[in-house]
Amino acid sequence: MAARQRIIPVRREYNRWVANQTLEDYALRFTAKSARRFSSSRISQTAIGAISFLALEAIGGTITLSYGTTNAIFAIVAAAIAMLAIGWPISRYAIRHGVDIDLLTRGASFGYIGSTITSLIYASFTFMLFAIEASIMTGALDLAFGIPPWIGYIISAVVVIPLVIYGVQLISRFQLITQPFWIILNILPFVFIAFMDWQKFDLWRAFAGIDHSNAQVGGPAPFNLVEFGAASAVILALMPQIGEQVDFLRFLPPEGLRKWRHRFAVFLAGPGWVVVGVPKLLAGSFLAVLTLSTAVPIREAADPAHMYFAAFGYMIPNDTAALLLMAAFVVVSQLKINVMNAYAGSLAWSNFFSRLTHSHPGRVVWLVFNVVIALLLMELGIYRLLEATLGIFSIVAMAWLCTISADLMINKPLGLSPEGIEFKRAHLYDINPVGLGSMFGSAAIALAAHFGLFGPLMASLATYVTLIAFLISPALAFATKGKFYLARKPRQSWKTLGSITCSICEHPFEHEDMAWCPAYAAPICSLCCSLDSRCHDMCKPHARLNTQVGAVARSFLPESVITRLTTRLGRYATTAVFRSR
Incomplete structure (x- = not known):
């Protein structure tokens, strides 16, 4: 029997960005217990600060203008319930095991290489949302100070970088400092509107959409199931927000604290973000109708800058003062969310490229990379494509997160998958067909519905079709007997x-x-x-990607085809496939 090959260790010297955990924030590894020293109140305040994003108001306003108030309200409530249920197990496991959303995905049925796909989905969410939020901030700078959009985009993007370089410590401090200002200005204008112009609430309730004739004033707008589904699709694109919450929740101590205050704080900071998010969506819905009633053009009525300029006008009769207050509020709100988007994006890109390139220059490098991509999207005008962009993205994002939640909520309690979350390359199969099969299967069915294969009603409800992952995931786990979770x-x-x-x-x-x-x-x-790129996964020869591909191909392809296929994959791929015989 041949002796096992061993490699002479060569000490790896990380650059100072990677070695310094204050900068790196455990971007690619388990969050050490020694680093999980933040109080539940501080982390929850930091995570709740992420709900400042005015894209919630923009989305609430957009779907109301398109589909009417009644459809918007029902869509907001239904989507919130779905996000709450799906996000609950994700948050619990992240805190319990000290892992971010990428490491959680690896162990929750996707495998080591399989989760690179979801890292790309998550990274796309962070820079897309960053671009949308920075575009809103740019609009406020343009409206208040006349700064040209192309300059505003650069300012809105670059100003975030220094706030994110030092990770969760500086971010949490920034969120705590700005929280009182943000909370007060979120609530105060609605108090003034309620006392000074209550009729606008009646107008809002009766609003049926810009393409519909309004219902009688004083009565609610009609409900339409197709339009409800279309509105839901836009809201459910925010489902990956639970990933940003988890990226901060992992710094909480393991579940040893059983006090109700701790649990409540964790709930609000995790899946309970929708409890804060729903009022903001409703606020955007109302403000869009209010702004439209002031003769603002339709294309600008769902812009948060115009929304809050109209709202602050009830508080301050002076237009200049109201404009400056609006600008301050929008800038603070958008910085509070974009530090979270930039931070989460730096983690996602770190995970994605480390597996593809076997190198890691540091989270700070990927932070800049994420911001640059977002800046390019802003310059290309992503904000004008808000509804269309989020409608498609929601299907892919929901398929991914429903699959994770199904594994944590169903497979693990039933014993179809191992307890705990394993995230290390050395212990995982490269591909776990349970996660990938469930995600691609549910996404394919939902996309088919979206493009009209099952009729117009199912096309509008396509995002909800991804919930079929809760059936596909346990079925695949049962069929494979859970053997692809641990190598x-x-x-x-x-x-x-x-x-x-x-x-x-x-x-x-x-x-x-x-x-x-x-x-x-x-x-x-x-x-x-x-x-490491020298070991060739010696610790798990049966769990390597090439071996898995060869095993699947051998079941339905002739040997001659397999030989040609593996030859093209290279000498290493050929050896790996035929060694498994």
């Missing part, structure tokens, strides 16, 4: 150790972040394991 198990004896030194970077880490590497015959941390 091998961690060493149980390490659980008693406080920390273990990585043989490659020579830094100590907690045992959850470590694996035994047969290639180096020594312990290795999760990040060094992810970045």
Whole structure:
């Protein structure tokens, strides 16, 4: 029997951005228990600060102008219930295991390489939402100060970078400082409107959409199921927001605190963000109708800058003062959300490229990369395509997050998948067909519905069709007997150790972040394991991508076709496929 090949370790020297966890914030690894020292109130305040985004008002206004108040309200409530139910298990497992949304996805039925697809989905959400939010801020700067949009885009993007470089510590401090100003100005204008012009609420309730004849004033606008579905699709595109909440919740201590205040804070900071989000969506719905009644053009009535200029006009009779207050409010609100978008995007891109390139220049590099992409989208005018963009994106995002939630909510309690969340490359199959099959299956059915295969009614309700993932995921887990979740198990004896030194970077880490590497015959941390390109996954030859592809291809393709296929994949792919025989 041939002796197992071993590789001589070469110490990995990370640059100062990667080595400094104040900058890096455990971007690619388990959040150490020693770093999870924030109080539930501070983290919840930080996470709730993410709900400041005025895209909620913009979306509420957009769907109201298009589909009417009644359809908008029903869509907001239905979408909120769906987001709350889907996000609840995701938040609980993230806190319990100290992982961000990407690491959670790896262990929740997607596998090590399979989750690169979801990292790209999540990264797309962060820079798309960043671009939308910065476009709103740019509109406020243009309206208040006459700053040209192309300059406003640059200002709105670049100003975020210094706030995000130092990670959760600086972000949480910024959120706490700006919170009182944001809360007061969110509530106060509606108090003035209620006392001074209550009739506008009656006008809002009766509004049936710009393409419809309004219902009788004083009565509600009619309900239409097709328009309800179309409005829901736009709102459900916000489902990945739970990922940004999780990126901060992982810094909470493990579930040892059983006090109700802690649980309530965690709820609000996690899936309960919709409890704060729903009033903001309704506020945008109302303000769009209010703004439209002031003779503002339809294309600008759903713009938060014009919305809050009209709202602050009830508080301050002076137009200049109202304009300046609006600008201050919009700038603060958009900075509060875009620090979260930029931070989450830096984590998503770090995870995505580390698996494809086996390199990691640091979270700060991907922070700048994310902001640059968002800036390009702003210059191309993404805000003008808000409804169309979010409608398609919601199907893909919902398919991904429904699959994760189904695994955590159904598969794990039923024993169809292993307990806990395993995220290390050394312990995972590259591809887990449960997650990918469920996500692609539910997305394919929903997209078919969206493009009219099942009629106009199902086309409008296509986003809700992705809930079929709650059936597909357990069915696939049962069919595969859960064997594609773990390639091998961690060493149980390490659980008693406080920390273990990585043989490659020579830094100590907690045992959850470590694996035994047969290639180096020594312990290795999760990040060094992810970045290693010399071992060729010696620890899990049966779980490598090429081996898995070969096993599937061998079941329905002739040997001659497999030979040609593996030859094109390269010498390593050929060896991996035929070694599994």
